[in-house]
Amino acid sequence: MGSCLSSRVNSESPLHAGASSRYVSSDERVLSSRRLSPATSVPHTPRGENEILESATLKSFAFNDLKVATRNFRPDSVLGEGGFGCVFKGWIDEHSFKATKPGLGIVIAVKKLNQDGFQGHKEWLAEINYLGQLHHPNLVRLVGYCLEDEHRLLVYEFMPRGSLENHLFRRSSHFQPLSWSIRMKVALGAAKGLAYLHSPEAQVIYRDFKASNILLDSAYNAKLSDFGLAKDGPMDGQSHVSTRVMGTYGYAAPEYMATGHLTAKSDVYSFGVVLLEMITGRRVVDKNRPQGEHNLIEWARPYLASSKRRVLRIMDPRIEGQYTMGGALKATTLAVKCLALEPRNRPPMNEVVKALEQLQDLRESGSVKSEVVHQKKQRNFGDDEVSKRRAGSYPRKSTTPVNT
Known part of the structure; x- marks a missing residue:
């Protein structure tokens, strides 16, 4: 299927045209870089990482559980990809949140961060910061996250009709x-x-x-x-x-x-x-x-x-x-x-x-x-x-x- 490593390109000009969007594949143009220094990183969050993770009412997943849930992130499980990384379809038990076989339990969408820069981690943290606190029928529900060694993943409710x-x-x-x-x-x-x-x-x-x-x-x-x-x-x-x-x-x-x-x-x-x-x-x-x-x-x-x-x-x-x-x-x-x-x-x-x-x-x-x-x-x-x-x-x- 090829590499799942679509990412933004560096640019100092706000009018520079970069690569594709971040949740599902797109040919839209991106205005700026995803590789920024900590001093200019966005979005700005006044709280530290530990405080954000501790205050979020989200499930903390083990990497192996998400690996099993997505059948080892198989290519035929890919829902889409963008600058952040690939999104995979998976299945978990709705009560225990443990991985289940395809077709059993509830369907989830697992976004796996590309390990290619500091800014990606900041975006991952921003998702948790906002969707861990904000709840509305017209915002996608963030079920949980995974922070284990170098792995950064986000687990969302599955939206069957896509974008x-x-x-x-x-x-x-x-x-x-x-x-x-x-x-x-x-x-x-x-x-x-x-x-x-x-x-x-x-x-x-x-x-x-x-x-x-x-x-x-x-x-x-x-x-x-x-x-x-x-x-x-x-x-x-x-x-x-x-x-x-x-x-x-x-x-x-x-x-x-x-x-x-x-x-x-x-x-x-x-x-x-x-x-x-x-x-x-x-x-x-x-x-x-x-x-x-x-x-x-x-x-x-x-x-x-x-x-x-x-x-x-x-x-x-x-x-x-x-x-x-x-x-x-x-x-x-x-x-x-x-x-x-x-x-x-x-x-x-x-x-x-x-x-x-x-x-x-x-x-x-x-x-x-x-x-x-x-x-x-x-x-x-x-x-x-x-x-x-x-x-x-x-x-x-x-x-x-x-x-x-």
Whole structure:
């Protein structure tokens, strides 16, 4: 299958294009390096490692148990890979948490850290720091971790339908196009996750919101994953957090890229990017598109600023007929607000949630018929149970290296 060692490349420029994303394979561009000195490492955590591990309400796994659970990290157990490392499918007993045979107990996703740099350990610790304390229906559940000799692993709940990125952009029988209603359901769930992170209860800036970090359960409920770049929000009356620019090219807010000033509104911009991806079915950066269409936001902006009918020209043709004109306009208008160049003009995430809830109400009252038609078309692909199993599969690692 090849090496599972995808990682970021070194760069001093915030605009440098690096390698793939970190939870599942992707051809997105990374802005900065994963090999940083301790003085500039992110995310910043005021507590020490021992304090973080002791305070986390997580299961501490033995390396051998995870090795057995994943069948010795076999290649055919790989769910995906990224800069952090590979993710493997495994099985454990739901009560004892001991390894079981495939098909018995509960399914888990085991992320195994590449042993190639200090920053990887910091991201591993950041995951524990945040997901060991934060609990919400729209955040992926971290079951536990392994810290044994040189081994660093994280154990998550298994998300059977994989990432939003795969469903939007992969063209295969395993990933049929998501319907309009499911896209808006996913958008609402992801928005609720971000709103919780920005709330006074959590006060966290996610910093890496993108389609590959939105995972879907069997009912297409969205959960945010991968908190390796998350940061505590500004404290003591500060307006922002100053940090080295890191994230994924195309999703990062322009003011953050220019200044390193990070706020909750930076996440709002990233949400607007993903919402536009869901509306159009296009990647934010796609060099395979014709000249003038490589950058999604630049390509879509003239249509978004013109007449109502021109807005329909950016809609994903695969979902034609599944939405009302009013629903399409509300969704595109919300994306435009989130993508405002001035951070103060972007809505807070709790307002985004309300707007998407209203959009859900509009869908339920005005487009039920089109959704029924879509579901009938989907059943034509074959047996319903087979289709479900295929849609739930994670992608295998691409055999073609990503060009950078």
